[in-house]
Amino acid sequence: CISQCFLSLAVFGRAIHAIARISDEFWFDPVEKGLALRSVNSSRSAYACVFFSSMFFQHYCWTAASQPCQKEKQLPLPCKLIIKSVLPVFRCVNVLERNVEKCSISTSPSEQHITFQLLCRHGVVKTYNLTFQECDPLQAVFAKHMCPNILKVHSRLLADVMIHFPTSQEEITLSVTPMKVCFKSYTEEDTDFSRTMLTEIQLSPEEFDYFQVGVDSEVTFCLKELRGLLAFSEATSVPVSIHFDRCGKPIAFSIEDLLLEASFILATLCEPEKEAASPEPAC
Incomplete structure (x- = not known):
């Protein structure tokens, strides 16, 4: 009960x-x-x-x-x-x-x-x-602590970054190196760039509460679900942690404090050159 x-x-x-x-x-x-x-x-x-x-x-x-x-x-x-x-x-x-x-x-x-x-x-x-x-219980199987790349950033900063992407933008790419973090628009190969607005925003490691890049990587994921998490995290004023690996493996956005915790696990696109590539399931 x-x-x-x-x-x-x-x-x-x-x-x-x-x-x-x-x-x-x-x-x-x-x-x-x-x-x-x-x-x-x-x-x-x-x-x-x-x-x-x-x-x-x-x-x-x-x-x-x-x-x-x-x-x-x-x-x-x-x-x-x-x-x-x-x-x-x-x-x-x-x-x-x-x-x-x-x-x-x-x-x-x-x-x-x-x-x-x-x-x-x-x-x-x-x-x-x-x-x-x-119904039967629902649970995703994803060991985020095994991810080589971990970023922790205030939700307000991440929301300020995402607001620059148009609402019509379905997917974005996150690329990281030990020197910088970059969020940019994802476009298909046959995109007409003369009619497309591209957005790219770079952040330095100093802008993150925690910054660990174990492997250079570039992952592409859906923006819609992330916007929902950001609206929720701003209401809690809790930083957002990002755990990810290489492309094709899931990326996890999570928040946690004493009273609540949230985790959004999203599939990422595989490398374009891989034949018949498809996103790896998040769960």
């Missing part, structure tokens, strides 16, 4: 919006130590997990199905929700934070739905009963 009241509605809402950039469905996975929100896209080239410690909540009650809690309702398995049904609850997170005094989540496995309840000003109560589907 699970019952929760939030310390920060804006942070949780931005996590939902970040997850929404991955897929149209996500896994709602409560465990004894906290709540995990997970998602993977249909091609399995992008995976996201945001974990909220039980300390993130003013109140957190969880009991396994085999140990029923008399006053609370049970959630026997991780469940899957349609993201479009959850987004309206957290549509405008800044407005919600001003107008909502408390948000709670409870479950009703017998009816297979999760209840989001917003206790607003002036005694207004908004209740959303969302149907879920029981």
